[in-house]
Amino acid sequence: MATLLQPEKVLYLVRGEKKIRVPLSQLYFCRYCSELRSLECVSHEVDSHFCPSCLENMPSAEAKLKKNRCANCFDCPCCMHTLSTRATNIPAPLPDDPTKTTMKKAYYLACGFCRWTSRDVGMADKSVASGGWQEPENPHTQRINKLIEYYQQLAQREKLERDRKKLARRRPFMPQAFSQHTIHVVEKYGLGTRLQRQRSGAPISALYGLSLKEGEDQKEITIEPAQALDEVEPLPEDYYTRPVNLPEVTTLRQRLLQPDFQPAGASQLHPRHKHLLMKRSLRCRKCEHNLSKPEFNPTSIKFKIQLVAVSYIPEVRIMSIPNLRHMKESQVLLTLTNPVENITHVSLYTCEEEDPDDINSTAKVLVPSKELVLAGKDAAAEYDELAEPQGFQDDPDVVTFRKSNKIGFFIKVIPQREEGDVTVAFKLRHDFRNLAAPIRNTEEVEATSEAIWLTHHVELSLGPLAT
């Protein structure tokens, strides 16, 4: 039974820039546009950075300075687990009296999963519990920094020229105030954050750009071109004959996690600071409203705004599948759940011939022709033992059971192909009351909220034919 509740069996079609078929639990619903949105047709914005092990919050500017890594936590270079600090007692001479020894605490890093310790790579034990661990210096840092500065300056110049051209074309008017809905865009070569509209190409106030950076523009940075060397260090003589010491060779994954050094030997694998994770908020691309906005606190899993599809759209789930045989009609039991608090009317339609959305179905389906009525979700109903019968007249051939906001109903499936999985598709039409619509003028005080009818394309995968 648990496998039938798997949400991947029921897919809803999202008509965005691309047509995507995704389970309802992974979709969002923009109640201003009244459309389903998937992760691919929303814009993602970074809210905040935090470390997954110490849960420390970090503002984005600071995160960028530290290259998106936590200052306190380390990753095991061998198995990428989080390293923990352990202490041992070592005898150390007292500073006053060199002959007597006292126990001092020495700290080292150890991995609980693969038992790697910092002593394996030769890192000495530190006397402070945290903050004593240094990452090894990259010998090419200076050259890389100089190159980055030079290219940043180049990019800056290109952008100024582009802005000047645009300014010359545009009619001069007040510089636009920065609107609320702007997105951080990391520019070419990571110059810095500029607030810019993502796709529409509306120019920012060019005056702002010119005035700030003029002071820095004056410094010209030149770089030396890289020198090509004629002679390369020769390989050692026994390179091809020396037997490989397998435990010493690093795996590709271990090597590439440290792109600065890419050590070939396990004895040079130094631990790295842990990568920060980020919380992101999602925004509908058409109406620029937020669809999902998490709380700022890393320890909190709640959302300030959470417009997920499961709380607005009735959800279809497969309850039981009988043995499906080629060209024989069988009845599949489905459930429909109403997530909103008012009564919802749902009707199902089969897809017409030559429906452009209907590409995957391998069986004919006959859906109930009558409209199904779903009661509203009543949060207190589960505690109310004397639940009154709901008084809906249900056709017993169609509706098998009814339980608060859920009904079970039959559809008839006729598999058309002899082999392969059986997939059916149909259209689900329901009424949706938009409670979030902006408050209208006082003339229409009585209009509670109009119901609009939404149609979704639903696909069910019912598994293989019975043998």
Next chain:
Amino acid sequence: MLPTLYLSDCKGSVKIAMGAVVCVESDIRGDVTIGARTVVHPKARIIAEAGPIVIGDGNLIEEQALIINSYPENMLPDAEDVEPKTMNIGINNVFEVGCVSQALKIGDNNVIESKAEVGRNVILTSGCIVGACCAVNTCEVIPENTVIYGSECLRRVQTERPQPQTLQLDFLMKILPNYHHLKKTVKASSTPARS
């Protein structure tokens, strides 16, 4: 897979050295010798059916660990004359909760972590760590200081052997007698007595 037990040939003689702490609730069958300062937790099982088991000093055998000297899988006990092979376990080993060890020869300072399985043809030398839920049933000698970890049983060599759990052993030897009855220690020559 745990082998089925044929108890017809087990001769009960458990020899427990002085200083060992063996709880009554542990299940020890067959010819088993347990060294000094070894702690056997309740519900640990040490079963010597195809030969004797000799356990050294300072070992820590936790709950639901199974150390078994069993017949190879496809042999019945009475079918052929099988020489009983002795299973030797060295000193300062740790058998964590729920592990299964059938290895015939285990050296010193090894750690078999929780729910790990070690097959009969494996020989653990010294300082080896078999990670949690890793099943090692190859036919080989594991070199010293090897760590086997991960769902794919990756291996690596560590530079130092795991420390003997002296603190833990001392603590257990003080605390366990407060809460459990212990099996009586027996000199090697006399008959066993259950407490």
